[in-house]
Amino acid sequence: xxxxxxxxxxxxxxxxxxxxxxxxxxxxxxxxxxxxxxxxxxxxxxxxxxxxxxxxxxxxxxxxxxxxxxxxxxxxxxxxxxxxxxxxxxxxxxxxxxxxxxxxxxxxxxxxxxxxxxxxxxxxxxxxxxxxxxxxxxxxxxxxxxxxxxxxxxxxxxxxxxxxxxxxxxxxxxxxxxxxxxxxxxxxxxxxxxxxxxxxxxxxxxxxxxxxxxxxxxxxxxxxxxxxxxxxxxxxxxxxxxxxxxxxxxxxxxxxxxxxxxxxxxxxxxxxxxxxxxxxxxxxxxxxxxxxxxxxxxxxxxxxxxxxxx
Amino acid sequence: xxxxxxxxxxxxxxxxxxxxxxxxxxxxxxxxxxxxxxxxxxxxxxxxxxxxxxxxxxxxxxxxxxxxxxxxxxxxxxxxxxxxxxxxxxxxxxxxxxxxxxxxxxxxxxxxxxxxxxxxxxxxxxxxxxxxxxxxxxxxxxxxxxxxxxxxxxxxxxxxxxxxxxxxxxxxxxxxxxxxxxxxxxxxxxxxxxxxxxxxxxxxxxxxxxxxxxxxxxxxxxxxxxxxxxxxxxxxxxxxxxxxxxxxxxxxxxxxxxxxxxxxxxxxxxxxxxxxxxxxxxxxxxxxxxxxxxxxxxxxxxxxxxxxxxxxxxxxxxxxxxxxxxxxxxxxxxxxxxxxxxxxxxxxxxxxxxxxxxxxxxxxxxxxxxxxxxxxxxxxxxxxxxxxxxxxxxxxxxxxxxxxxxxxxxxxxxx
Numbered sequence: 001x002x003x004x005x006x007x008x009x010x011x012x013x014x015x016x017x018x019x020x021x022x023x024x025x026x027x028x029x030x031x032x033x034x035x036x037x038x039x040x041x042x043x044x045x046x047x048x049x050x051x052x053x054x055x056x057x058x059x060x061x062x063x064x065x066x067x068x069x070x071x072x073x074x075x076x077x078x079x080x081x082x083x084x085x086x087x088x089x090x091x092x093x094x095x096x097x098x099x100x101x102x103x104x105x106x107x108x109x110x111x112x113x114x115x116x117x118x119x120x121x122x123x124x125x126x127x128x129x130x131x132x133x134x135x136x137x138x139x140x141x142x143x144x145x146x147x148x149x150x151x152x153x154x155x156x157x158x159x160x161x162x163x164x165x166x167x168x169x170x171x172x173x174x175x176x177x178x179x180x181x182x183x184x185x186x187x188x189x190x191x192x193x194x195x196x197x198x199x200x201x202x203x204x205x206x207x208x209x210x211x212x213x214x215x216x217x218x219x220x221x222x223x224x225x226x227x228x229x230x231x232x233x234x235x236x237x238x239x240x241x242x243x244x245x246x247x248x249x250x251x252x253x254x255x256x257x258x259x260x261x262x263x264x265x266x267x268x269x270x271x272x273x274x275x276x277x278x279x280x281x282x283x284x285x286x287x288x289x290x291x292x293x294x295x296x297x298x299x300x301x302x303x304x305x306x307x308x309x310x
Numbered sequence: 311x312x313x314x315x316x317x318x319x320x321x322x323x324x325x326x327x328x329x330x331x332x333x334x335x336x337x338x339x340x341x342x343x344x345x346x347x348x349x350x351x352x353x354x355x356x357x358x359x360x361x362x363x364x365x366x367x368x369x370x371x372x373x374x375x376x377x378x379x380x381x382x383x384x385x386x387x388x389x390x391x392x393x394x395x396x397x398x399x400x401x402x403x404x405x406x407x408x409x410x411x412x413x414x415x416x417x418x419x420x421x422x423x424x425x426x427x428x429x430x431x432x433x434x435x436x437x438x439x440x441x442x443x444x445x446x447x448x449x450x451x452x453x454x455x456x457x458x459x460x461x462x463x464x465x466x467x468x469x470x471x472x473x474x475x476x477x478x479x480x481x482x483x484x485x486x487x488x489x490x491x492x493x494x495x496x497x498x499x500x501x502x503x504x505x506x507x508x509x510x511x512x513x514x515x516x517x518x519x520x521x522x523x524x525x526x527x528x529x530x531x532x533x534x535x536x537x538x539x540x541x542x543x544x545x546x547x548x549x550x551x552x553x554x555x556x557x558x559x560x561x562x563x564x565x566x567x568x569x570x571x572x573x574x575x576x577x578x579x580x581x582x583x584x585x586x587x588x589x590x591x592x593x594x595x596x597x598x599x600x601x602x603x604x605x606x607x608x609x610x611x612x613x614x615x616x617x618x619x620x621x622x623x624x625x626x627x628x629x630x631x632x633x634x635x636x637x638x639x640x641x642x643x644x645x646x647x648x649x650x651x652x653x654x655x656x657x658x659x660x661x662x663x664x665x666x667x668x669x670x671x672x673x674x675x676x677x678x679x680x681x682x683x684x685x686x687x688x689x690x691x692x693x694x695x696x697x698x699x700x701x702x703x704x705x706x707x708x709x710x711x712x713x714x715x716x717x718x719x720x721x722x723x724x725x
Binding site for chain 1: 666674684689714
């Protein structure tokens, strides 16, 4: 991304003319960094992003309105195609005008009506009505008016309570927790580990899982450090699976896809190593070493920020 | 090239004949659209599949192409009123259609042009095209010997004799189901057994059917000249009229194709693989069960490799049989009215195709409405799946409810 600014300057951001034309945001380094941030879950609806819908690199502020933010990493999220293409599209609900490049210093004063999953305390702003069989997402009680509007607009725009698959998957997550807890109480010790993984912030539908565990078994909530270790383990096992299913070199198209996806995982690990949330680089390095992939990740780590600068 | 006295061009060979590009202007709902037919794939055969939402112009495109292939000599048989109904009508008034087809005759790229006028085709305007007019006429004359077939979305077989189109030439009558929903597929006599002179067509049909279907699909099938189609299902002896709708409408066009192929020359090869021509089919999946929708196009590619097919469909199962270069996705929001696909569909599930290509959520609108009304009984419906019966779903919801109630009453301190 820095390379883009270097190459194209800032002029196009002000005039809206020229600038990069390619969708650099789909490059493996960007996707990798987003996996490091969101795991494999949609930032809006928390649905799992399977292999055939690996998520869109979504512009929180759409590039059709905020052209100057088209190549700003802070504006990127990982989102499922349903949220992005069917529901959000090029919308950005707000009061007043869209913030222009010349006013960029006041971007955070813009009266947006959507929750920003990366900066807002989403987890304390939303709740679930557990007395309803459908356990709908609702705004937390006693929210300030602005936050309340944002939560309500977000629920309505992404249809978080009316998409049948989404509601079904959320209810499935509750059933899974119930089942695992029942097993744990009858001696299935391993279930504690599985529940921790389900409650990790990088897991699909983690918010409702955490809400339940906080009430009933708070000791099972993972710490930030545990969450990170779980994410690293998951990325390592993805990498391992990829290495065991490498397509033949003759199959050029599949080889290219394979190579791109593998690089995404390595960038994700490199980003975690560089700036681990709730841990420190040295501990991440130990985990990578233990998985035997420190040497593979290292070049990617150096590429992001040279070690001497870190 | 010599121009003959009748305005035609003598010694003109159009073979091999291939469609390259169609431009439709002011035709019914279409302002302007361009279709490219040159996209090739490694899948075999020569196919173009047009998809889009309803009223996006699929049928209009097939009709335009059909008219261009019939050409000036035959179009008047359609009738002036029918042609005038094809004009584009907008708030600013009505505009006559202009249709253009670029095609390859041998090694040469040619252009067929059809401007409409109040009386039908604007012949004076065509005549001003100098040499072009003579060449177009020559191509249209040659195309009369080329097998060109159109099948509309209501094609069917019945023993009712429709005489409305009796005055038309066979070449035009064969296209009428595309223009008139109540018209019949013209040559189904062979299926019904009231045609005595059908031996070559029957032989071809009998070779073709086993290439497309299994005996398990409809039982044992026999087609005998003069006797029509008989098939045996669960001990019963049945006729073509008793076939399931999907088979009947598919057999109808296949039988018509076999008859048309042998009509000009009964000595032609009986082998389906040798059949050449252009076939337009509106909704190829008509009435077909999903397993057959899935199988039909790949089977036709093998059975009729030299026929150029231009088809339309609403079926994701049919769409997933095509290379992206063979697909034309009509989409008013895209530039030029056509969405260019930047990826193949083969690896996608039907859900993916509904969502990604057809902008349709692949789930039941009933449950969606219940969720909008916050109807709690939706919980039991959501829990049902291929692995979960209604009773099991009810148990699950009851267990979940008890769990959540305990959660609320336990009131343990939060972490």
